[in-house]
Amino acid sequence: MLTGDLVRLRPLEPSDAAAHHRWNHDPEVMQWFAHGYPVSAERFAGEYGERPKNSYERVVLGIETLDGGRLTGVVALSGAEPETGGAELDLYIGEKDCWGRGYGTEATRLICRYGFDAMRLHRIQLWVADENAPAIRVYQKLGFVEEGRARDTLRRHGRWHAMVLMSLLEGELRG
Template structure:
């Protein structure tokens, strides 16, 4: 188990399907995400059941609260290769009551610490929509720095938005 101050990270289970479906249907969650087409509960359950096992290259974990053991979101590292020592971070908090309470910050810190310590990564990067100020603050608080910008690379709400590339190197994680 990967544990932080507020959260525990664990493998995604088929029993998480209803929560995943609800989170992905929430406009506040999906606003800045590139989503698949809408899925039924049966499709989501099947996707959870058929999910490949976590590996060095693709690690997807459920974020659950330490206090209640309640699933509240998803975090993952993808595209990791031992040769390059880098991976890309994805995270979201799906439960509205747990947004802005430090859970996302804690989950990000835990997965980054795991990436650097256990996976021996040298670099973790992420893409964030420029207007997603709350997420950018979390990443900056943990030591991520802006490294680049893709102009008008994401379309939402009838307009184009910039994506910001942020990166964190081994030794820069703010504990």
């Protein structure tokens, strides 16, 4: 487990399926994510236990608070390739009462440190909706820089939004 001052990153357990299903079906939580079609809680739980195990190519961890051990979100590094030294970061805090409390910042810092130190990555990139200002601020605070934009990629709230490509290189992580 990766532990900071506020959160611990840990492997997901079958018992986490109910919370994860609830988050994935909450429009406010998922507003800036591309997602599939609704899935029943029973089917989601059944498939949850069959998730691929963590590996170099894909590490998915739950974000758990240190004060109470509450699962609040999920963070992942995926598409890791030793040939390129790169991976893509995905993160969300599913418990809305935990937004703005520093959990996402610390989880991002922990997973990036793990990626650079344990996985020997050189580059971590992510895509974030242009109007997701809180997330962009977190990423910038940690050292991520904007590299470009994909125009009209995500349709939300009746209009199209750009997705911003940001990256962090080994040695650039702050904090």
